Amino acid sequence: MAIISTAGLARTFQTKRGPVEAVRGIDLTVRPGEILGFLGPNGAGKTTTLRMLTTLLAPTGGAATVAGCDLARDPGGVREKTGYVAQSGGVDPTISVREELVTQGRLYRLTKPQAAARAEELAGQLHLTELLDRKCAALSGGQRRRLDIAMGLMHRPEVLFLDEPTTGLDPGSRADLWDLVRRLRDEYGTTVFLTTHYLDEADALADRLVIVDKGTVVAEGTPSALKLTYAGSVDATLQDAFLAITGRGPAPQDQTPVAV
Amino acid sequence: MLLHDIALVFGRYARQTLRSRFQMLFGILMPLLYLLFFGPLLTDLPLGSHGSSWQVLVPGLLLQLGLFGAAFSGFAVIIEKQTGVLERMRVTPVSRLALLLGRVLRDALLFVFQSVLLVLAAMAMGLRAPLAGVLIGFAFVGLLSMSLAALSCAFAMTVQTPVEFGPVINSIAMPSMLLSGLMLPMALAPGWLDVLSRFMPVRYLVDAMRDAYVGEYATSSMLYGVIVALCFATLAVTVGTRVFRKAGA
Ligand SMILES: Nc1ncnc2c1ncn2[C@@H]1O[C@H](COP(=O)(O)OP(=O)(O)OP(=O)(O)O)[C@@H](O)[C@H]1O
Ligand SMILES: [Mg+2]
Numbered sequence: 001m002a003i004i005s006t007a008g009l010a011r012t013f014q015t016k017r018g019p020v021e022a023v024r025g026i027d028l029t030v031r032p033g034e035i036l037g038f039l040g041p042n043g044a045g046k047t048t049t050l051r052m053l054t055t056l057l058a059p060t061g062g063a064a065t066v067a068g069c070d071l072a073r074d075p076g077g078v079r080e081k082t083g084y085v086a087q088s089g090g091v092d093p094t095i096s097v098r099e100e101l102v103t104q105g106r107l108y109r110l111t112k113p114q115a116a117a118r119a120e121e122l123a124g125q126l127h128l129t130e131l132l133d134r135k136c137a138a139l140s141g142g143q144r145r146r147l148d149i150a151m152g153l154m155h156r157p158e159v160l161f162l163d164e165p166t167t168g169l170d171p172g173s174r175a176d177l178w179d180l181v182r183r184l185r186d187e188y189g190t191t192v193f194l195t196t197h198y199l200d201e202a203d204a205l206a207d208r209l210v211i212v213d214k215g216t217v218v219a220e221g222t223p224s225a226l227k228l229t230y231a232g233s234v235d236a237t238l239q240d241a242f243l244a245i246t247g248r249g250p251a252p253q254d255q256t257p258v259a260v
Numbered sequence: 261m262l263l264h265d266i267a268l269v270f271g272r273y274a275r276q277t278l279r280s281r282f283q284m285l286f287g288i289l290m291p292l293l294y295l296l297f298f299g300p301l302l303t304d305l306p307l308g309s310h311g312s313s314w315q316v317l318v319p320g321l322l323l324q325l326g327l328f329g330a331a332f333s334g335f336a337v338i339i340e341k342q343t344g345v346l347e348r349m350r351v352t353p354v355s356r357l358a359l360l361l362g363r364v365l366r367d368a369l370l371f372v373f374q375s376v377l378l379v380l381a382a383m384a385m386g387l388r389a390p391l392a393g394v395l396i397g398f399a400f401v402g403l404l405s406m407s408l409a410a411l412s413c414a415f416a417m418t419v420q421t422p423v424e425f426g427p428v429i430n431s432i433a434m435p436s437m438l439l440s441g442l443m444l445p446m447a448l449a450p451g452w453l454d455v456l457s458r459f460m461p462v463r464y465l466v467d468a469m470r471d472a473y474v475g476e477y478a479t480s481s482m483l484y485g486v487i488v489a490l491c492f493a494t495l496a497v498t499v500g501t502r503v504f505r506k507a508g509a
Contacts, residue, residue, distance in 0.1 A: 058506075084348075084351045089343075090346075092340070099275070103272050
């Protein structure tokens with residue numbers, strides 16, 4: 001039984017310069033407890049897909065269920081069971097770290113003491129304890145990123161959507177986050193749907209990868225399966241496979257124009 | 261559940277306001293200047309109403325405070341869109357109505373608080389009015405601020421930058437203030453201007469408030485004022501919630 005499944009999920013933006021087909025029909029399924037890496041070049045439609053799956057953006061085509069709730073009919077159910085860390089974050093610079101965390105917990109219907117305790121716990125796990133009483137404006141880029149992640153975890157969601165969670169993190173914090181994601185899955189069975197441009201991260205963390213380009217799924221499978229299929233060997237790098245899939249690699253010899 | 265959500269959202273914004281003395285006092289500057297430098301000019305003029313000139317001017321200034329303050333409430337929405345705070349709150353299960361009402365109630369309360377300060381200043385300048393009338397006036401200020409703040413936030417949801425927002429609001433707020441007779445009663449106006457001003461909802465509020473300030477509560481102006489204020493608030497909150505419910509553009 002899939003915890004996320006989409007069928008022909010699509011979104012076209014109407015702009016003054018005409019329609020932009022950001023997502024053209026995505027079919028995918030995610031099993032409970034899976035860590036899914038959602039990869040693709042800039043502008044492939046990753047963030048747009050995540051915003052649809054988290055109810056922020058109405059699809060212009062297709063359907064999806066998330067955590068047993070239909071996206072169109074029961075957006076409230078989806079919101080209760082999922083957590084979302086947006087690519088560009090979302091904390092108010094004028095509010096303290098603790099207050100943002102507690103209010104976030106309460107928006108997810110935790111009681112005041114529950115929210116306060118959970119804020120302390122997450123601050124410990126994400127190394128924010130000393131920063132709890134600072135204004136969000138007074139955090140470094142990586143510290144703010146860790147706060148964004150903590151905000152998405154306050155209510156222990158069944159499904160967690162992370163949009164480039166480790167962008168801007170130092171190597172130590174990144175390794176810590178990988179551990180945290182694995183622990184969430186191992187201890188709580190959380191399903192994690194994450195995007196990243198770091199292919200070593202995708203390789204190390206994800207059970208399975210879905211690669212999108214120009215709004216459609218162009219490949220999917222375990223990291224080793226993708227390497228074998230697209231780069232010819234399980235020992236190849238994921239980078240080689242990725243470039244071969246998205247067609248941005250060096251062009252094959254016989255297609256190189258003779259005169260430049 | 262809805263009340264719980266509204267209280268939560270209201271609390272978040274109220275704490276933010278309480279921390280900023282600037283935000284708490286800034287809105288009263290313009291009406292205070294009118295009170296100090298314009299009010300004294302009216303003391304001996306025939307304004308076509310019973311009671312002193314202060315009883316005519318102060319209700320207008322209070323609504324002006326609410327009008328300009330609340331019309332710009334949407335600025336905060338634009339900033340929250342840019343910082344991602346709005347989307348972060350919109351993925352939580354909190355009610356969409358609460359996301360709107362929590363913030364517009366904070367605005368309404370803020371402008372009522374500023375109105376109290378302004379009335380105290382006006383009393384120092386010479387205003388005398390019955391307590392019940394003054395309290396009724398605060399209720400009108402609260403309702404108007406809430407309505408305009410809801411519309412302003414709804415409009416802010418549909419624009420991308422403050423640059424698109426400010427000029428539009430200004431070009432609506434300024435004529436509304438003049439056409440509603442906030443500075444001087446429309447009773448003084450020539451026929452065509454009086455007719456035009458009857459299309460402005462705020463006109464009915466200010467007429468009702470001026471009656472309240474002279475202790476006349478059972479008048480037709482009061483009835484119209486109450487009806488218009490309530491209908492306008494219902495309309496504004498309905499429109500606002502509809503926009504907040506719809507996924508962001
Ligand atoms: N509100 C919008 N209006 C118009 N076009 C949009 C809007 N949001 C996104 N797009 C377009 O849709 C496409 C997909 O954008 P999206 O943000 O989903 O890409 P992404 O895969 O997340 O890229 P990145 O890796 O750079 O974050 C892009 O071409 C983008 O310009
Ligand atoms: Mg993106």
